[in-house]
Amino acid sequence: MLANELPSILIMVFCILMSAYFSATETAFSSLNAIRLKVLADSGNRRAKLAYRLSENYDKLISTILIGNNIVNIAVASIGTLLFVKLYGDMGATISTVVVTVLVLIFGEITPKSVAKDFPEKFAMFSAPFINLLIHVLTPVNFIFSQWKKLVSKLLNTQEDSKMSQEELMMLLEEAQRDGSIDKDEGALLKNAVEFRDLEAQDILTPRVDLIAVSVDSTKEEIAESFTESHFSRLLVYDDDIDKVVGVIHQKDFYTGNGVTPKPLQEIITQPIFIHPTEKVSDLLKLLQSNQSHIAVVIDEYGGTLGIVTMEDILEELVGEIWDEHDQQEEPFQQLDPHTYLIDGDLTFDDFCSYFHIEDDADSVSLGGWIMERMEKVPAAGESFEYGGLSITVEEISNNRIQKVRVVQLEQPEPEEDSRK
Secondary structure, three states, X not given: OOHHHHHHHHHHHHHHHHHHXXXXXXXXXXXXXXXXXXXXXXXXXXXXXXXXXXXXXXXXXXXXXXXXXXXHHHHHHHHHHHHHHHHXXXXXXXXXXXXXXXXXXXXXXXXXXXXXXXXXXXXXXXXXXXXXXXXXXXXXXXXXHHHHHHHHHHHHOOOOOOOOOHHHHHXXXXXXXXXXXXXXXXXXXXXXXHHHOOOEHHHHOEEHHHOOEEEOXXXXXXXXXXXXXXXXXXXXXXXXXXXXXXXXXXXXXXXXXXXXXXXXXXXXEEOOEEEOOOOEHHXXXXXXXXXXXXXXXXXXXXXXXXXXXXXHHHHHHHHOOOOOOOOOOOOOEEEEEOOEEEEEOOOEHHHHHHHHOOOOOOOOOEHHHHHHHHHOOOOOOOOEEEEOOEEEEEEEEEOOEEEEEEEEEOOOOOOOOOOOO
8 A cells, every 4th residue: 555655755755855955055054154155166166156146145045945945845744644644544634743743853954954054155055056046946936025025124114234243243253263264363463453443542542651751951961861761762852841742852863873963952853743532543543654653642632741652552452562672571460379360550441341251331441540430539558449249459559550459359159058948
């Protein structure tokens, strides 16, 4: 009797195989790495080119897959019902529902989707020719569905945003780093480049208390001494006080082959560039390049000097710290024991929050500034407070500026067992 039903059984097997094909194709195209596929396509792989082109028109692709999958699933259910009713009579419909559901679920859905998820690009290239043929065959039906989609989108007033956000780009870089496509250093450089456009001058400036400058009335001996002690190649020049910066003096202009230049100071200083604290660092870089300058003076709303931003400061935001032979390398973050840290007060507050996984909508840029903001005063050495599971103690303060901070991670108390149990 089963021999007579062999054609029906073969058709059911074919439909389940097609269901597996459609399910795997859907998973492959929805989870593939478009960049990886684009690289294969650009290298001359014809199937990769076809698969990439199909992925670019995802609406038409998914419509074709769903139409095909529903047709074969309905077909296998219908043929299965007829077959089992013929074999088992009134119980055939129930038996058919159970058997067909299990077969389609295991062999038409779970298994092919699991395989395609592990090798999305390979399966997308494998399935591309046949699904491309079906897209052309089902063009009239796809057209109807595309018009329906436009109508629904118009009624719901939905707007498609195809731009990649900064967060999505950062996640893409992290995925590439995990996959080994880029190493740790390359990943850090690319992340810095992505975040670069959001940086403002006030985020990276050297504050006025750390500036080394000379007066316009200084003698050449005093200027030479400042160059020697600071090891800087450029010095700010001010008139009366640091809030009145009048220029920048370069070491190569101050010294000649025969020693200190005989020219007056006013002839060798260059005009400074003044910027607002909220100036974007990316725009500042272009400004410095166009003016062939290496220093910009950051001024506040009253015209006073807040600090300076140098070309080196900008480059360090991209490539990390740049040390020269005169720099003293100090670690801003020292771990004294598994739960205790000694931290530089100049550490950025964002880095502090990232390391200890805390959040605070503070306006301060540095850790020291945040501590003063929290305590609402200039603290003395030894003063402390607790925040976010941390004990924060001012370890060292100089000239009303927090130099060192001791941070201790407080152990979370374990929940006590109910003694009544």
